[in-house]
Amino acid sequence: xxxxxxxxGTPDGQLIIVSxxxxxxxxxxxxxxxxxxENWAEAEPKLRAVSAFPHALSPDQLAAPLPRAxxxxxxxxxxxxxxLMQIAFGLDPIDTDRPLMYQGMSDRFxxxxxxxxxxxxxxxxxxxxxxxxxxxxVPMGISPQEAMKHxxxxxxxxxxxxxxxxxxxxxxxxxxxxAKPACSMAPFAVTPEELGDAWxxxxxxxxxxxxxxxxxxxxxNGAPMAFGFHELVAHAARTRHLVTGTIIGSGTVSNANFRxxxxxxxxxxxxxxxxxxxxxxxxxxxxxxxxxxxARTAEGGLLFGVIDQQVVAxxx
Amino acid sequence: xxxxxxxxGTPDGQLIIVSxxxxxxxxxxxxxxxxxxENWAEAEPKLRAVSAFPHALSPDQLAAPLPRAxxxxxxxxxxxxxxLMQIAFGLDPIDTDRPLMYQGMSDRFxxxxxxxxxxxxxxxxxxxxxxxxxxxxVPMGISPQEAMKHxxxxxxxxxxxxxxxxxxxxxxxxxxxxAKPACSMAPFAVTPEELGDAWxxxxxxxxxxxxxxxxxxxxxNGAPMAFGFHELVAHAARTRHLVTGTIIGSGTVSNANFRxxxxxxxxxxxxxxxxxxxxxxxxxxxxxxxxxxxARTAEGGLLFGVIDQQVVAxxx
Numbered sequence: 001x002x003x004x005x006x007x008x009g010t011p012d013g014q015l016i017i018v019s020x021x022x023x024x025x026x027x028x029x030x031x032x033x034x035x036x037x038e039n040w041a042e043a044e045p046k047l048r049a050v051s052a053f054p055h056a057l058s059p060d061q062l063a064a065p066l067p068r069a070x071x072x073x074x075x076x077x078x079x080x081x082x083x084l085m086q087i088a089f090g091l092d093p094i095d096t097d098r099p100l101m102y103q104g105m106s107d108r109f110x111x112x113x114x115x116x117x118x119x120x121x122x123x124x125x126x127x128x129x130x131x132x133x134x135x136x137x138v139p140m141g142i143s144p145q146e147a148m149k150h151x152x153x154x155x156x157x158x159x160x161x162x163x164x165x166x167x168x169x170x171x172x173x174x175x176x177x178x179a180k181p182a183c184s185m186a187p188f189a190v191t192p193e194e195l196g197d198a199w200x201x202x203x204x205x206x207x208x209x210x211x212x213x214x215x216x217x218x219x220x221n222g223a224p225m226a227f228g229f230h231e232l233v234a235h236a237a238r239t240r241h242l243v244t245g246t247i248i249g250s251g252t253v254s255n256a257n258f259r260x261x262x263x264x265x266x267x268x269x270x271x272x273x274x275x276x277x278x279x280x281x282x283x284x285x286x287x288x289x290x291x292x293x294x295a296r297t298a299e300g301g302l303l304f305g306v307i308d309q310q311v312v313a314x315x316x
Numbered sequence: 317x318x319x320x321x322x323x324x325g326t327p328d329g330q331l332i333i334v335s336x337x338x339x340x341x342x343x344x345x346x347x348x349x350x351x352x353x354e355n356w357a358e359a360e361p362k363l364r365a366v367s368a369f370p371h372a373l374s375p376d377q378l379a380a381p382l383p384r385a386x387x388x389x390x391x392x393x394x395x396x397x398x399x400l401m402q403i404a405f406g407l408d409p410i411d412t413d414r415p416l417m418y419q420g421m422s423d424r425f426x427x428x429x430x431x432x433x434x435x436x437x438x439x440x441x442x443x444x445x446x447x448x449x450x451x452x453x454v455p456m457g458i459s460p461q462e463a464m465k466h467x468x469x470x471x472x473x474x475x476x477x478x479x480x481x482x483x484x485x486x487x488x489x490x491x492x493x494x495a496k497p498a499c500s501m502a503p504f505a506v507t508p509e510e511l512g513d514a515w516x517x518x519x520x521x522x523x524x525x526x527x528x529x530x531x532x533x534x535x536x537n538g539a540p541m542a543f544g545f546h547e548l549v550a551h552a553a554r555t556r557h558l559v560t561g562t563i564i565g566s567g568t569v570s571n572a573n574f575r576x577x578x579x580x581x582x583x584x585x586x587x588x589x590x591x592x593x594x595x596x597x598x599x600x601x602x603x604x605x606x607x608x609x610x611a612r613t614a615e616g617g618l619l620f621g622v623i624d625q626q627v628v629a630x631x632x
Binding site for chain 2 (some may be wrong): 068070071073076091094095096098100101102103104105106107108117118119123140141162165168169170171172173174175176177178179181182235236238239240241243246314
């Protein structure tokens with residue numbers, strides 16, 4: 001099942017059910033994604049019962065599938081990403097066998113075609129292609145095995161990042177505030193069974209194609225997470241109940257053969273350049289630049305739809 | 317004006333207006349605190365027009381004044397707190413002239429008398445007495461001077477912290493997730509003019525009395541913040557719009573004369589013990605322990621009411 005949210009001028013928009021090919025939709029019998037998540041046991045059969053999709057869908061109509069969430073916790077589960085970021089940031093290796101995770105801004109997620117408004121190119125504007133999951137209410141202290149049952153939806157995310165600020169904030173130990181503005185989400189949130197064999201051990205085993213201004217930048221696969229999403233959920237719930245609609249991110253999708261598949265963020269490529277050539281040469285984004293992200297199934301379908309958006313300067 | 321929220325079994329409760337002495341209330345003509353904040357220009361005069369408080373108020377009826385928020389950004393603006401925490405955690409000094417701030421869990425704030433449910437005493441359970449402000453919608457890139465005008469309410473917070481986990485998470489640079497479970501709020505959110513002369517330069521210039529199991533633990537004053545709340549708001553809004561109802565915290569109230577006034581968290585006292593005696597001796601909290609926090613005005617009034625609650629073990 002594919003779900004999405006129409007922009008309506010309200011913060012939560014209107015929940016819709018999307019046809020398997022992503023071209024048409026039906027209004028959902030539940031007003032919003034958050035409301036559906038809060039009563040999933042009742043909502044899911046009602047949503048699955050919809051089989052006619054009378055309306056043509058344009059991605060421009062879409063908000064993020066969950067346009068705001070009470071909680072966004074983003075992991076960093078791809079080891080090659082971490083290694084390259086430490087090089088790019090000039091930081092010591094992070095010595096931990098625990099999942100890495102930060103709490104991010106959750107009150108607004110951009111829709112897939114919305115302009116991303118940022119204050120300054122000098123902040124080092126970068127994209128981060130990721131996958132994520134949305135859970136229902138998760139009790140404190142849950143095991144990874146039990147946590148798996150709370151993963152209701154899978155999503156595709158662009159975690160916008162400001163690299164001139166990121167290492168400064170990291171060095172404080174307090175994590176990121178200014179370096180992590182609002183993220184974007186691809187059009188469709190899908191139930192795990194939509195992934196078929198590509199949903200394995202709590203991982204989205206699909207290539208994430210990332211294009212920057214029309215040029216292929218990366219095509220890394222989501223499989224090699226050091227921790228599966230179920231383990232990230234359990235980590236997040238160690239000392240808190242997770243509120244319904246909590247979004248848990250994978251961190252930037254990255255593979256050990258990054259020289260072949262490329263990267264899902266600019267900073268990683270700059271780290272590779274520092275290793276290979278002694279200095280970074282790829283600049284960060286300029287206003288007007290576009291980024292496109294999509295994940296195709298083995299059959300060629302666009303599972304989550306397409307993120308395709310530009311960064312624009314905030315009005316002064 | 318003093319505002320509070322009655323527990324109703326719903327996540328947002330029912331907004332009430334509280335008598336100046338904190339003993340009685342009237343139902344508000346707006347359902348919830350969040351709804352009032354979202355339309356403050358219209359809501360404020362309606363709330364201020366209420367002058368009869370027909371119902372007796374028991375603190376046990378109260379949720380946090382804002383029981384859940386779309387965003388909670390906690391500063392660490394007291395320099396003596398930072399210095400002692402670095403000793404307590406065995407970390408290097410944080411070399412920055414920027415405000416310190418992390419994004420915390422905002423989907424649930426405990427009411428002032430609710431039991432605080434945590435999984436393990438071995439996590440090093442600690443309180444952190446703080447002040448905070450609640451803002452309406454703040455545009456990206458705002459100046460500190462303009463940010464001051466968006467501070468609608470002042471609150472008193474207990475930022476529950478798990479000290480066995482905190483330095484481990486700090487060392488990753490990602491900030492705290494497991495080490496920062498849900499916070500608590502004192503009963504009343506007050507408009508800044510309620511503080512009179514105690515609201516100066518964006519600071520709450522009041523002593524915060526902290527008692528642990530009936531013993532005075534600290535009585536530090538909120539004045540010596542290195543950055544005022546307006547500066548913390550501007551810092552938070554550097555690269556994002558702040559959603560209405562964003563809560564910004566001061567960090568643990570701490571004074572340079574900590575040997576006289578005591579501390580607002582246990583970890584600080586342990587840092588002092590490490591300096592004075594070579595090792596920490598004060599243990600962290602046990603299940604069943606109580607903490608009480610209150611701030612009295614020069615006239616002796618309890619401005620925010622009283623936090624008085626115990627920590628209890630999560631059910632297994």
